[in-house]
Amino acid sequence: MKSIKYGLVFVLLSMYSMLGHAEIDWNAEKIQWLHYEEGLQTLNKTKEVGLIVLYADWCSTCKAYANLFKMQKVVAALDGVTIIKANAEKEEGVTHLKEYDQKYIPKTIIIDGSGDVVTQAYGEKEDFMFFLPPEDADALLAVIALVKEINAARKH
Numbered sequence: 001m002k003s004i005k006y007g008l009v010f011v012l013l014s015m016y017s018m019l020g021h022a023e024i025d026w027n028a029e030k031i032q033w034l035h036y037e038e039g040l041q042t043l044n045k046t047k048e049v050g051l052i053v054l055y056a057d058w059c060s061t062c063k064a065y066a067n068l069f070k071m072q073k074v075v076a077a078l079d080g081v082t083i084i085k086a087n088a089e090k091e092e093g094v095t096h097l098k099e100y101d102q103k104y105i106p107k108t109i110i111i112d113g114s115g116d117v118v119t120q121a122y123g124e125k126e127d128f129m130f131f132l133p134p135e136d137a138d139a140l141l142a143v144i145a146l147v148k149e150i151n152a153a154r155k156h
Contacts, residue, residue: 023057026085027069031078036091036115039084044113048151050082051143054097054107056089062106064134071137077144084111101130108132108140110147118150 026033034042036052043050055062068074086094088105097109100117107130110118132139 024055024063024066025070026053026066027075030075031069031083033083033085036084036086036093039082040113040115042082043111046082047113047154048082049110049112049118049147049154050084051147052084052086052094052097052107052109052111054086054088054094054105054109056087056105059105061134065106065132068132068134068137068140074137074140074144077141081144081147102127104128104131106131106134108143110143110150 039050039052053065055065069078086097088094088098088107093115097107097111097115097117098105100109101107109130112118132143
């Protein structure tokens, strides 16, 4: 009987811990998120810049931030923008971005086809310059507009 109780407790604790690390809903039904390597290939081919969002499944701020991508005005603004999402703990090749400007998440970074930060987009370096508040759609929309502006300038 004791082993059944312990087994049940173990199962319940395992389920509880999995709930805390459930995959984040980034609105993949309406936004064409690319994986890191696929995104770099697209940016190289188009000679454009794009956005990468670094996150972790356990991050409550990341979960709140993901809600911005469910807003129709954000979905509409992303039309024509290469957007990449990368789990900072699992995705290969993003270490340099994870450590750029301290170690925190979520980060929303403008990158080129080499995976390098487009630093001229950010002006003077400040701490947490890649952090966008999860309740501020206008901040995200401004970064999206900046990506479009950079891409338009590159075409001329």
